[in-house]
Amino acid sequence: MSKIEGIILGVGAKKNHGFHIHAEGSLDNDCAGAGGHFNPDQKTHGAPDAEVRHLGDLGNVHADLTGTVELRIQDSMVSLFADEEHSIIGKALVIHEGEDDLGLGGDEGSLATGNAGARAGCCIIKEVTHFRN
Template sequence: MSRMVALLLLAAVTVVTAEEMVAVVRLTPHDVKGKNVTGNLKIVQSVPNGPVTITGSIHGLTEGLHGFHVHEKGDLSNGCASTGAHFNPENVTHGGPDDTVRHVGDLGNVQANSEGEAMINITDNIISLSGPNNILGRAIVVHSAEDDLGKGNHTLSSTTGNAGDRWACGVIGVQKI
């Protein structure tokens, strides 16, 4: 009997730890004259400490690359300006998503087509929906310019990637399944 109880407990723990976590973001425009950047994103982490996938679409961009980051605060009280800096719990310099030294929130760029639409499909091994790199309750921000991934010659390269103004943002929230 005790062996059966132990097996049932093990099965229950396995189901709980393997539960997929899902978050969503509704991007709203920042108060930028003439810009109406919007979008919807879905963030999925299939296993704890596993990779996180961000999918969705963003509309209203100019054609080309735009910086795409997780910012430290999910505060939209003053639009995207109140989301703080890039999420950077390790206090390191800005980098690209494939760099070993980077802010946790450095997700690189998204590419908008000639209609101003960017289809998002990013997988990242640093951000998480739990633990120390948890992005829940923080904000995703879409910027006006290309993120130079910390490799530019601008004074902002090492902190923001010189990605320009904040055009849209949204709080990362849990999706009830």
């Protein structure tokens, strides 16, 4: 089980935002360089707990009244170690402006991206070098 934790500041207040691991480790062109969702198994988009999903589908995160997200995600499919299968090290982590419909929107966009909208921000996932309890 991998844990992804952190704080995101300055996104749309009091709403859900799609949150995904993208295939490329690039922040170029306002996060467009990150490419599509990380999907090495070529599946359709889905919720983080769905049987069928992109590996990078992490669902939604919620921003409070100030536009702050307190991030605490556990995922059983991704790995935070560079030498393991399904490693996300070096990939981009993207927060979207809109809510992810988790592949349930009934259209092609839903099955591809969850209709989460434009990219609000991104960062590169770096290798784990130490742990804290």
